[in-house]
Amino acid sequence: MPRVMSLSLALILALLCAHGTAADGPSVVLPAPPSATSAAPESASARIDADVKLFNPDVYRLDDQGSPVFPGHSLFVEPVTEVARQVLSATWFSALVFLPFLILPQVLLLVIIFKFKDRGDGRAPATFLTHHKLEVIWTAIPFLAVLIVSIPTYYVLEFMDDPPKETKDLQVVTVTGKQFAWMYEYKRYYVDPNADEKVCLQSSLDPVNQLQEPLLLTKGRSVSFNLTSQDVTHAWWVPAFGVKKSAITGRFTNVWFTPDTLGVFKGQCVELCGDKHGNMIITTVVVERDEFERYMTLLRHRDDTVPVWNALQPPAGKTVPAGAVAKAVAAFLQKGDSPERQYALSYWMASNFSSIQRVPPPKGSSIAEVLGVAHPADDHLARDKQIDEVIRAKRKQVDELLPALAKSLAALPAAAATPILR
Amino acid sequence: MERSAIAPMPSLEIKRYTGIMDWLTTVDHKKIGLMYFWFTVTMGIVGGALAGLIRFQLATPGAVIETLQAAHLAGGPEPFSLFSNGGGIFGDQDRFNQMVTMHASVMIFFTIIPGFIAFMNYIVPLMVGARDMAFPKMNAFGFWLLIPSAMLMLSSFFVQGGAAASGWTAYPPLSILGHGTKPGQDMWVMGVHLAGVSSILAAINFIVTIASLKVMKWRDLPLFAWATLFVSIMALIATPVLAAAVTMVLLDRNFNTTFTIASQGGDPILYQHIFWFYSHPAVYIMILPGFGGISHVIAAFSRKRVFGYLGMVLATGSITALGFVVWAHHMFVVGMPTWMQYYFQVASLAIGVPTGIKVFSWLATMWGGTIRMTVSMMFACGFLCLFVLGGFGGLILALTAVDYTLNNTYFVVGHFHMVLVGGSVMLLFSMTYFWWPKMSGHFLSERLGKWVFWLMFIGVFIAFFAMHISGANGMARRIAVYYSDFRFSNYLTTVGYLMTFTSACLFFGDLIYSYRRPKITVDDPWQINDIQQSFEWATSCPPPVYNFAKVPPIPILEQIPSHDHKH
Numbered sequence: 001m002p003r004v005m006s007l008s009l010a011l012i013l014a015l016l017c018a019h020g021t022a023a024d025g026p027s028v029v030l031p032a033p034p035s036a037t038s039a040a041p042e043s044a045s046a047r048i049d050a051d052v053k054l055f056n057p058d059v060y061r062l063d064d065q066g067s068p069v070f071p072g073h074s075l076f077v078e079p080v081t082e083v084a085r086q087v088l089s090a091t092w093f094s095a096l097v098f099l100p101f102l103i104l105p106q107v108l109l110l111v112i113i114f115k116f117k118d119r120g121d122g123r124a125p126a127t128f129l130t131h132h133k134l135e136v137i138w139t140a141i142p143f144l145a146v147l148i149v150s151i152p153t154y155y156v157l158e159f160m161d162d163p164p165k166e167t168k169d170l171q172v173v174t175v176t177g178k179q180f181a182w183m184y185e186y187k188r189y190y191v192d193p194n195a196d197e198k199v200c201l202q203s204s205l206d207p208v209n210q211l212q213e214p215l216l217l218t219k220g221r222s223v224s225f226n227l228t229s230q231d232v233t234h235a236w237w238v239p240a241f242g243v244k245k246s247a248i249t250g251r252f253t254n255v256w257f258t259p260d261t262l263g264v265f266k267g268q269c270v271e272l273c274g275d276k277h278g279n280m281i282i283t284t285v286v287v288e289r290d291e292f293e294r295y296m297t298l299l300r301h302r303d304d305t306v307p308v309w310n311a312l313q314p315p316a317g318k319t320v321p322a323g324a325v326a327k328a329v330a331a332f333l334q335k336g337d338s339p340e341r342q343y344a345l346s347y348w349m350a351s352n353f354s355s356i357q358r359v360p361p362p363k364g365s366s367i368a369e370v371l372g373v374a375h376p377a378d379d380h381l382a383r384d385k386q387i388d389e390v391i392r393a394k395r396k397q398v399d400e401l402l403p404a405l406a407k408s409l410a411a412l413p414a415a416a417a418t419p420i421l422r
Numbered sequence: 423m424e425r426s427a428i429a430p431m432p433s434l435e436i437k438r439y440t441g442i443m444d445w446l447t448t449v450d451h452k453k454i455g456l457m458y459f460w461f462t463v464t465m466g467i468v469g470g471a472l473a474g475l476i477r478f479q480l481a482t483p484g485a486v487i488e489t490l491q492a493a494h495l496a497g498g499p500e501p502f503s504l505f506s507n508g509g510g511i512f513g514d515q516d517r518f519n520q521m522v523t524m525h526a527s528v529m530i531f532f533t534i535i536p537g538f539i540a541f542m543n544y545i546v547p548l549m550v551g552a553r554d555m556a557f558p559k560m561n562a563f564g565f566w567l568l569i570p571s572a573m574l575m576l577s578s579f580f581v582q583g584g585a586a587a588s589g590w591t592a593y594p595p596l597s598i599l600g601h602g603t604k605p606g607q608d609m610w611v612m613g614v615h616l617a618g619v620s621s622i623l624a625a626i627n628f629i630v631t632i633a634s635l636k637v638m639k640w641r642d643l644p645l646f647a648w649a650t651l652f653v654s655i656m657a658l659i660a661t662p663v664l665a666a667a668v669t670m671v672l673l674d675r676n677f678n679t680t681f682t683i684a685s686q687g688g689d690p691i692l693y694q695h696i697f698w699f700y701s702h703p704a705v706y707i708m709i710l711p712g713f714g715g716i717s718h719v720i721a722a723f724s725r726k727r728v729f730g731y732l733g734m735v736l737a738t739g740s741i742t743a744l745g746f747v748v749w750a751h752h753m754f755v756v757g758m759p760t761w762m763q764y765y766f767q768v769a770s771l772a773i774g775v776p777t778g779i780k781v782f783s784w785l786a787t788m789w790g791g792t793i794r795m796t797v798s799m800m801f802a803c804g805f806l807c808l809f810v811l812g813g814f815g816g817l818i819l820a821l822t823a824v825d826y827t828l829n830n831t832y833f834v835v836g837h838f839h840m841v842l843v844g845g846s847v848m849l850l851f852s853m854t855y856f857w858w859p860k861m862s863g864h865f866l867s868e869r870l871g872k873w874v875f876w877l878m879f880i881g882v883f884i885a886f887f888a889m890h891i892s893g894a895n896g897m898a899r900r901i902a903v904y905y906s907d908f909r910f911s912n913y914l915t916t917v918g919y920l921m922t923f924t925s926a927c928l929f930f931g932d933l934i935y936s937y938r939r940p941k942i943t944v945d946d947p948w949q950i951n952d953i954q955q956s957f958e959w960a961t962s963c964p965p966p967v968y969n970f971a972k973v974p975p976i977p978i979l980e981q982i983p984s985h986d987h988k989h
Contacts, residue, residue, distance in 0.1 A: 087827060090823050090824060091818065091821070094817070094821055095818060098818070101774075101778060101814070102810060102814040105785060106807060109803060112788045112789055113803060116724070116788060117793050118725075118792040118794050125725040125726050125791045126726060126790025128790070129729060129730075129731070130730050130731075130732070130733075134782075135730055138782040139778075139779055142775045142778045146768070146771040146774065146775065149771065149821070150768050150771065153767065153822070154764055156823040157760055157767075157822050158760060160823060160826065231595060232593075232596040232599065233595065233690055235829075237898070239827060242826065242827055243827075244826045244829055245757060248684075248690055248691060248757070249690060251689075251691075267896070268901070269898075270830040270831065271830060272519065272588065272593070272596065272900045274516075274519075274587075274596060275515055275519065276515065277519070277900060278903050
């Protein structure tokens, strides 16, 4: 279903420059469309579809028995950073050094039990009480093993402490934990690079259904976290990266690593933080550099798209007023109608519909709230049916309304837009 | 010399109660020891049942509850909801957090620590040739404090908001939340306080008893008494620190202080440091007495005296000392300087050395002996096997770099269950089978005991080894719903739990039934007095109120056991 939705929403881009008829919903006078240019609907929609899949992975996938699936990889299965690889080799090295102290007592115990079991043959027990040489040996050798293990692990620890001095192009992310979500602030990626007070791009909970959004990372680019917390102590952990740090109120903790494999890596909060501790998941998506930059662009315009999405959410029991949606789209495009903004609008609408249609929560409550569906508390089946109908109706409305609106507004001179909308 | 001094019989003029009043008013260390024992066994069953509820939730990834909810959505009846209060994609886990917190608190404060105190109370005065503890009334007071403590904690399930749900570590700011509306956490703090006072009183009592009432020289002190001494020193130093930590939580909750509230100048990490300064020694408080006890078991059933007595005492002492300087290995991920983490890593690893000395010394004690595989000895061997396995996991966890990955996962849960259940609980069973004839005057069943042992040994191994696998694969601890990738290892853990709990119930039944078995008429039912260094086998089973009519002779300490003494 997300595919169908994004396909239809992608038409926004395509139709911006294609033929179309004036929409009949809004009460604004729309100027004539400009002449057609080249933009194939298929390729644009495919691109949006791919981006939604890439940036908004289906992390709430359930298996055939209805349980959530872990799409990440344990460090011990597949390390994807240099840090994790060093930790893994340190683990195996230490385990090998310590292995004799695991095996030897077990073997000795078995030997002793069978060899010295009282068989009633009148054998007298031995009488020795000490053996100094032996005692020195089993004190000294474990001590030596501790020393041997401590040397390489020190270098691993040093390596994990700070990124190497020669690291260039370090990506800095401020990670803030709160009950029960992570807020990622991409440092040096500003909402408005030209503003006096620069605000960094943030992502946290999906505004549509309040699910945790992914953290985007770039393959081969070192990332450094400043972790902190707003309320209680949390801990950030993705097993495949080999890092874990507490997020604590009143201080910043640091961690760095360099992801070197593309993919989705998952973890979760690992410090008990309250009654939804288990829901506090972490999803990281490692992408190529250009994809990362594209996501930053999308994020930059996301807040502006929220009124459009909100306009699609009428009060309970009412239909979506076409005029309100048209106004919201017009206001969005008026603030800037560059291709990247148009792309952002269609992307976020597709993404929102995609996430709202993901695995519904067990009781369907959050979808019902978002859609303003009245709760028939005693009849869940009827409510689910109602939710389906509402989503279908909205999708249809967006399909019909947005392309024409966007197309018309794009042709409008920026100065002329204001009086028309009034 | 003390050995020839004849002590006067205690006065029998005192008014004596009988029946229940006798137990309520007794100051006799043996009766108090037995009360500790039954308290422990009861609490062990309660804590085990709580663990059962946790395993019920974790038996499947989406949990039984979710399945029931799905059925409800499809038109079925409202599900019986134990943990999930609904809402959120994974459901609400508050009730689950309460279970986890209470399981840990009951097992630590009311099962394992008092479990060893039961034996220390009953056996140590007998071992050192004393007639009672140094402060008998204080001893009784210490025990009776545990009852309101346990009542406070367990009854908190029924107050508004339920029991404490911030884990047994009660990390602020989480444990500060809900102040004024959820008294469960306050009740938990008061319960810990009472248990702490009880622990401190017992520690003072043991130290004074051993130091002043022993009839042998220090160099002849039995290893169990040595362990008791070291553990008491630890408890005496560390427990007030725990009291300080939980008091900060109590004050922050109720009196507007800001010890742990960062926005007002406090620091949540301060609490963690103070808490672990107690709670790391606490893990040795939970196992060192057993180390002492098992030395007697292994020596007795190998028909040898314990190997490397001096090394054993020194190892126990160095574990005690090192136990105080490694606390921060519980909190490697809070962002300490690298050098500090490295220090805590090396110090933690170093504890493996004295522990290794003890393990090898036990093996050397068995070497060349004539080993009688009683149930007690089976539990001792089972302990050696599982404890070494759990200790191996501990060595891996002590490495800071690796701990970054494993901290707060099921690997940690598996590790400390392997050393606490595979270690401490196996030790408690071993000591019970060994000393129960002395304590009650009746044997436990050796035939049923073999079932108890094998069920428990295999159950513990399966349950907690599987936990290691879950953790290494990436399963976080204290979550009520987990990813389906960990389905199989959690299934194994639940199977192992069922075996272990069945075994514990069999044992409980056997304990009660043992009173119907014939009374033991000899002083030394295991026929081991010649190779023990202690006095408890030199008096009747169970001993009279005054323990010894006269101070017994030092049992054959200088004498090397020969085959004349073989049974």
